[in-house]
Structures are given as C-alpha cells and as structure tokens.
Amino acid sequence: MFKNKMNDVQKIIGCEMGNKTEAKRAELRERLIAVAVAQIAARGLAGLKAREVTAEAGCALGALYTAVQDLDTLVLHVNSRTLARLGAALHAACEGAAAEPEARLLALAAGYVAFARANRRLWSALFEHRLPEGVETPEWHKRDHAVLIEEIIAPLAQLRADLAGEALLMRARTTFAAVHGVVQLSLQGRFVGVPEEDLADEVAALVRAMLRGAHLA
Amino acid sequence: MFKNKMNDVQKIIGCEMGNKTEAKRAELRERLIAVAVAQIAARGLAGLKAREVTAEAGCALGALYTAVQDLDTLVLHVNSRTLARLGAALHAACEGAAAEPEARLLALAAGYVAFARANRRLWSALFEHRLPEGVETPEWHKRDHAVLIEEIIAPLAQLRADLAGEALLMRARTTFAAVHGVVQLSLQGRFVGVPEEDLADEVAALVRAMLRGAHLA
DNA sequence: TCGAGTGATTGAACGATGTTCAAGAATAAA
DNA sequence: TTTATTCTTGAACATCGTTCAATCACTCGA
Numbered sequence: 458m459f460k461n462k463m464n465d466v467q468k469i470i471g472c473e474m475g476n477k478t479e480a481k482r483a484e485l486r487e488r489l490i491a492v493a494v495a496q497i498a499a500r501g502l503a504g505l506k507a508r509e510v511t512a513e514a515g516c517a518l519g520a521l522y523t524a525v526q527d528l529d530t531l532v533l534h535v536n537s538r539t540l541a542r543l544g545a546a547l548h549a550a551c552e553g554a555a556a557e558p559e560a561r562l563l564a565l566a567a568g569y570v571a572f573a574r575a576n577r578r579l580w581s582a583l584f585e586h587r588l589p590e591g592v593e594t595p596e597w598h599k600r601d602h603a604v605l606i607e608e609i610i611a612p613l614a615q616l617r618a619d620l621a622g623e624a625l626l627m628r629a630r631t632t633f634a635a636v637h638g639v640v641q642l643s644l645q646g647r648f649v650g651v652p653e654e655d656l657a658d659e660v661a662a663l664v665r666a667m668l669r670g671a672h673l674a
Numbered sequence: 675m676f677k678n679k680m681n682d683v684q685k686i687i688g689c690e691m692g693n694k695t696e697a698k699r700a701e702l703r704e705r706l707i708a709v710a711v712a713q714i715a716a717r718g719l720a721g722l723k724a725r726e727v728t729a730e731a732g733c734a735l736g737a738l739y740t741a742v743q744d745l746d747t748l749v750l751h752v753n754s755r756t757l758a759r760l761g762a763a764l765h766a767a768c769e770g771a772a773a774e775p776e777a778r779l780l781a782l783a784a785g786y787v788a789f790a791r792a793n794r795r796l797w798s799a800l801f802e803h804r805l806p807e808g809v810e811t812p813e814w815h816k817r818d819h820a821v822l823i824e825e826i827i828a829p830l831a832q833l834r835a836d837l838a839g840e841a842l843l844m845r846a847r848t849t850f851a852a853v854h855g856v857v858q859l860s861l862q863g864r865f866v867g868v869p870e871e872d873l874a875d876e877v878a879a880l881v882r883a884m885l886r887g888a889h890l891a
Numbered sequence: 892t893c894g895a896g897t898g899a900t901t902g903a904a905c906g907a908t909g910t911t912c913a914a915g916a917a918t919a920a921a
Numbered sequence: 922t923t924t925a926t927t928c929t930t931g932a933a934c935a936t937c938g939t940t941c942a943a944t945c946a947c948t949c950g951a
Binding site: 633642 | 717718720801804807819820822845848854858859865867876880883887
C-alpha cells in the first residue's frame with residue numbers, strides 16, 4: 458500500500474519526484490509569478506485576479522493552488538522579486554557615490570525615491586499587501602526585506618561610532634522608515650504628502666537634517 | 675406634474691424636505707457610522723462588511739446605499755471621526771507641553787505614537803484605505819487631514835525663521851511623514867520596523883535629530 | 892383631512908471574486 | 922505494462938459589494 462508513497466521528508470526535499478513533474482511545476486510557478494508581476498505593474502495590487510493570472514499563464518484556475526499555496530503567497534513571490542531588484546538598485550546607488558558616509562546615505566535615499574517612482578505599483582504592493590489576520594509571514598520572505606536597510610548600516614556606523622549591534626540596527630531601521638514615510642505619503646498623493654515634484658528635495662533635506670543631528674548626538 | 679418636485683438647490687439645502695424624513699436619514703447615517711467605527715476598531719478595515727454593518731444598525735442591506743453613497747464613503751466618514759479625535763489628542767499634547775518649540779514637537783510626536791497605539795485599527799484604517807482607481811477623495815474629507823500637520827507649523831516656524839508660507843508647510847509635511855513612517859512600519863510589525871517597545875524612544879531620537887539638523891540649516 | 896406624488900426601505904438577485912474538489916489525465920515506480 | 926500517486930481541469934461554492942423592482946412612509950397642496 459505504501460510502496461510508492463513518499464514520506465514527508467522526501468516530499469520536502471523532492472529527491473524522489475520525477476524530473477518532468479518537478480520541472481513543469483517550477484516552470485508553471487515561474488510563469489505565474491511573471492504574469493502576476495506584469496499585472497500588478499499594470500493595474501496595481503487590487504488589479505491582480507486569480508482568473509486573469511491563470512488565463513494569461515495558460516493554465517486552469519485551480520492549477521494556481523498547486524503551484525503556489527495562495528493568491529497571497531503569489532503576491533509574496535512578486536514582492537520578493539521587487540525587493541531583489543530594489544536591493545540591486547540601492548547597492549548600485551551606494552557604489553556609485555563618493556566614499557563619505559553622508560554622500561552614501563544621500564545617494565541611497567535618492568535611489569529609493571527613484572526606484573519607487575519608476576516602479577510605483579510594484580513598490581506600492583510591498584507595503585499595501587497584508588496577510589489575513591493571524592497568518593504569519595513565511596521566513597523566506599521576511600529575509601528578503603533586509604535589503605531595505607542593509608546598505609544603510611555601514612555608512613551609519615561610520616557616522617555614529619558610539620552605536621553598534623542592536624542599537625545601530627535600530628537606528629538604521631528608523632532612518633529607513635523616516636525616508637520611506639515621506640516617499641509613501643507623497644506618492645500616494647495624500648493630502649499631507651509632499652507634492653511629487655518636491656519629493657527628491659524634501660527627502661534630501663530630511664536626510665541631511667538627520668545626519669547633522671546624528672553627528673552631534 | 676412638478677408641483678411637489680424639489681429642484682436641485684432645494685435638495686442640496688434641504689429646506690423643503692420634511693423634518694421627519696431628514697431626521698431619520700441623518701439618524702440612520704449616524705448609526706451606520708457608529709457601527710462601522712466599532713467594527714473597524716474590533717476587526718480592522720478588512721473586517722468591515724456591508725451586511726454586518728446594516729444588520730447591527732438595524733436596517734436592510736440596501737438602506738446603506740441611500741444613507742451613504744458607498745461602503746468606501748462610509749469608511750471616509752469613519753476616518754473623519756478618527757482624524758477629529760486625533761486632532762484633539764495632538765492639540766492637547768501640544769498645549770500640555772512647555773512653550774519651547776523643541777518640547778512642543780517632541781510632545782506632538784509622542785502624542786501621535788500614543789494615539790496610534792491606543793487606536794491601532796482605526797488609525798491604520800486612515801492609511802490602509804484606498805479609493806478605487808480614478809475616484810477622487812471628496813473635498814470635505816481632504817480638509818480633515820489637515821489636523822495631522824496643523825500643530826506642527828507654529829513650533830516649526832519658531833525654529834526655522836528662514837521658512838514661511840509654502841516652504842514651511844512643506845517642511846511640516848515632511849516632518850510629519852518621517853515620524854509617521856517610523857510609527858507605521860513599527861505597528862505593522864514589518865521586518866524593517868522598529869520593535870514596538872522601542873518605538874517611543876526611536877521617534878523621540880528621530881525628532882531630536884531632525885530638530886538639531888534644522889537648527890543649523 | 893386626504894390623496895397624489897416623491898423618495899426611502901426592503902431583500903432577493905446579480906456579478907465578481909478566492910477557493911475547493913471530484914473526476915479525468917499524466918507521470919513515476921514496480 | 923501495470924499500478925499508485927500526483928497534477929490538471931473547470932464547475933461548484935461561499936462571500937463579497939452593489940443594484941433594483943416592489944412596497945412603504947412621508948410630505949404637501951387642495
């Protein structure tokens with residue numbers, strides 16, 4: 458009866474699964490994610506529909522639920538892709554700047570603004586999306602968020618030799634969150650947001666103010 | 675044929691409408707808003723359902739669409755109530771602080787953090803809610819957002835005598851947005867957010883850094 | 892007071908949506 | 922080839938917001 462039944466470990470590792478099945482499943486998942494990226498980029502997170510994604514990916518509606526767990530999980534995959542691209546953009550911005558920590562942090566903030574403007578809907582989806590209450594974000598996706606603060610830490614450490622470890626990490630998070638807040642309210646077109654044409658200047662002014670303040674701490 | 679038909683102006687002013695009808699309509703709207711406030715406070719914005727709201731308010735499902743335009747419009751009314759309470763809280767925080775502008779801005783930020791924590795879901799709804807694409811926020815609701823930056827302007831003007839008018843307003847928006855960003859990412863429990871127990875301290879540190887930086891501008 | 896006219900209320904119906912599932916097809920192991 | 926297992930399919934289901942024809946309540950002039 459259990460002759461051909463894989464146990465849980467084998468399922469997870471997938472070592473006994475046929476190559477054809479495995480490959481097709483992976484390819485379908487890839488296609489679904491690519492289509493979802495396109496849909497969110499074109500019509501926003503709320504414009505992502507299970508029926509449209511599967512139709513465009515060339516599979517039945519139900520196939521989505523074997524390729525990925527959920528429509529929510531599909532969004533997480535899309536967000537992971539976006540975070541990877543954002544991470545690359547921030548890394549490039551940092552590398553391209555002068556070595557002084559002030560210049561690096563200003564370049565990072567400018568890079569963040571540029572990426573958000575150039576990838577509005579995909580960037581918005583990163584923070585619009587909410588899992589249903591009680592559902593915890595899977596670990597593989599949590600880790601992908603690290604790119605948002607990774608590049609901040611080194612230049613911030615140079616400016617704040619008194620900070621290290623947890624305290625430094627915390628200040629990096631706060632710095633990112635402050636810049637992010639200005640960008641988000643502006644690009645959402647909120648009443649209290651800064652007009653988009655002034656966004657870059659205001660973010661630069663904010664970063665400079667934070668840096669001068671930090672310097673004297 | 676048109677003997678009893680009110681024209682548009684009369685409709686808007688409502689002077690020819692019977693008192694009973696008018697009163698009932700207003701009372702129903704009030705009840706719906708109150709129930710919606712309770713539902714969002716209890717289960718979040720996503721937990722607001724037309725059928726539950728109307729059932730709890732004691733009216734039929736369809737009545738919601740004569741009392742308010744939309745479920746979205748009902749949320750706007752809820753948000754306006756929340757903004758009014760938030761405005762009062764910020765005003766009180768400002769009044770209760772010392773006269774020095776630094777103390778006032780720190781008190782405002784602390785008041786914002788306290789309100790957000792004490793009214794999590796209602797506060798979240800202020801920024802979670804999005805109107806369908808292409809639908810513009812009505813003017814009456816836009817105005818209610820002013821409370822978010824009103825109290826910031828005076829103390830900020832004292833610190834930055836070089837700023838006035840549009841430039842001052844813009845810097846007030848940026849200051850709010852920066853603080854808001856830190857609070858939002860933290861209370862959402864995002865990976866890059868500051869742990870909630872450190873939120874108050876981090877926000878205070880951010881405000882102090884921005885103030886010192888602004889001082890030297 | 893009364894009757895016609897107007898708008899409000901009702902709840903069934905509609906369309907859209909995410910998700911499930913039984914049946915059939917495809918694949919892998921024996 | 923045979924058999925067990927998994928994948929695929931698309932109809933069905935549950936749950937939304939919203940509409941609408943029928944009914945009701947109210948207002949106002951006569």
